[in-house]
Amino acid sequence: MYQRLRAAHLSAVRAALEDHVARLDWPPERIERHRTERLRALLGWARERSPFHAARMGEVDPATATVADLARLPVMTKREAQEEWDAVVTTPGLDRAGAERVLAEQRWFSYTPAGHQVFSSGGSSGVRGVYVWDWEQFVTLACLAWRWQARADRAAGTGGPARLAVLSAGGPPHASTPLFDVPTDPATETVVIPAAAPFDDVSKAVADAGPTALVGYASVIGRLARATLAGELDVRPVRVSTNSEPLTDEDRAAIAAAWGAPVHNLWGSTEIGVQAVGCGQGDGLHVSEDEVVLERVDADGRPVGPGEPAARTLATGLAGRTFPFVRYDLGDEVTLLPGPCPCGSAMPRVAAVAGRRDDDFHYGTLLVPASAFRYVLGTDPLISEYQVHQTADGADVLVVGSPDVPTVTAALVEALQPYGLPDAAITVRTVDRIPRHAATGKLSRFVPLR
Ligand SMILES: [Zn+2]
Structure with missing residues (x-):
């Protein structure tokens, strides 16, 4: 049943894709006009159907609201969204308990009788999230995920990919597989490869698939590129799409060196x-x-100018009518280009998102950014994967590969010195594999001390 509904879903995506590709070449005024109408529709719907949002709407009139008026609404946190789930959702008969039942009982991705898909994620913030997408929303989000590739394929005079390998969580409850296992061209064949499997199995499955395009977790695709450079994998994708994890400079460089393929990096949630x-x-x-x-807002939720530093990024998802997110704190910082x-x-463009602030380690009042570790571990060609566990006075580091452990240890100690740790206690251990998150398949490269 899922496959039949999914086929209908994908036809809807292909039908909508033309419009979404065309929007990429709209002039700024037209984008703004469209966005304002979409915002009014969302706020108006949320006020009528969501007690949570109605109570927060204050003096803002959805019928005349503009983006600037959003600053008059309170920030929505992940904790509020999850704790007040039943008051946020706009579909009668749909509640958190029912969504949890779907998650517990579904054996594969499924649709509720009302046509929703339910997802969950552990999230790096420690708050478990339950999410629900309606059909129209899925169609829109899939178009947003794939329209840049479709536009680039057209500019290059090629059709969609012949074979797309999808390196994602693979199964429920994570949303990555439905969103990225999307053959935007009817002739495209897709192969889903669970990214949480041992890397040798992933690599073999990719080799067997012989993909002309790759989409999936940034760290997995980075590692496949390094395997290609090492002569251990022979594939030649002509287009690469990364998502779900920050794309590091090292992974991007490896992809460029291995395949020279254009990279479409996606920042989503x-x-x-x-x-x-x-x-x-x-x-x-x-x-x-x-x-x-x-x-982009300061610590008090007030918007800041394009050149000013921001404390947080708030997002309002205009396609999300079933469970509206309005001024939602994403926990990421972005810089406008x-x-x-x-x-x-x-x-408009933003610089690549370096990763959630949750990845940074706090030692008392000292803050060590994840980049300090990444700089050492991500640039060592003998390290193919790593995971950093914070300890009281340093870190335990697991690495896959054959690095010179004393050299790496010394380099990490040195890298932490500028952040106020003169002699951090660092241990580095080589392991065969680093387990990925069981449900999401994501790799937690940084595990803070809790
Ligand atoms: Zn561009």
Whole structure:
């Protein structure tokens, strides 16, 4: 039954994709006009159907609201969204308990009788999230995830990929597989490869699939690129789409060296869907400005100017009518990129998102950014994967590969010195594999001390 509904779903995506591709070449005024109407529709719907949002709407009139009026609404946190689930959701008869039942009972991705898909994620913030997407929302989000690739394929005069390998969680309850296992061209064949499997199995499955395009977790695709460079894997994808994890400079460099393929890096969330996607040409990622409102704000939730540093990024997902997220705190910081993109799209760009602040380690009042570890571990060609566990006065580091352990240890101790740790206690251990999160398949590279 899922396969039959899914086939209908994908036809809906292909039908809607033309419109979404065309929007990438809209002038800024047209994007803004569209966005304002979508925002009014969302706020109006939320006020009528969501007691949570109705109580927070205050003096804002959805019928005349603009993006600037969002600043008059309170910030929505992950904890509020999850604790007040039943008051947020806009579909009668749908509640958290029912959504949990779907998660517990479904044996594969499924649709509720009312046509929803239910997902969950552990999340790096420690708050378990339950999410529900309606059909129209899925169609829109899939278009946002895939329209840049479709536009680039057309510009290159090629059709969609012949074979797409999808490296994602593989099964429920994570949303990555339905969203990325999308043959946007009817002739495209897709192969889903669970990314949480041992790497040798993943690599073999990719070799067997012989994909012309790859989509999936950034760290897995980075590792496949390194395996290709090492002569252990022979595949030649002509287009690469990364998601779900930050794409590190090292992984991007490995992909460029291994395949020279354009990379479409996606910044998304189960809450909002697809905040931004790279076009494969210019730097950074283009914001899905027609379907997502991003606000860079200070610590008090007040919007800051494009050149000013922001404490947080708030997102309003214009396609999410079933469970509206309005001024939702994503827990990521983004920087706007100035100037036009060589691809010609007027959709604004943000710099690649380096990772959640949750990845940073706190030692008392000292803060050590994840990048301090990443700088050492991500650039060592003899390390193919790593995981850093914070300890009281340093870190225990697991690495896959054959690095020179004393050298790596010394380099990490040195890397932490500028952050106020003169002699951090670092241990480095080589292991055969690092387990991924059982439900999401994501790799937690940084595990803070709790
Ligand atoms: Zn571009």
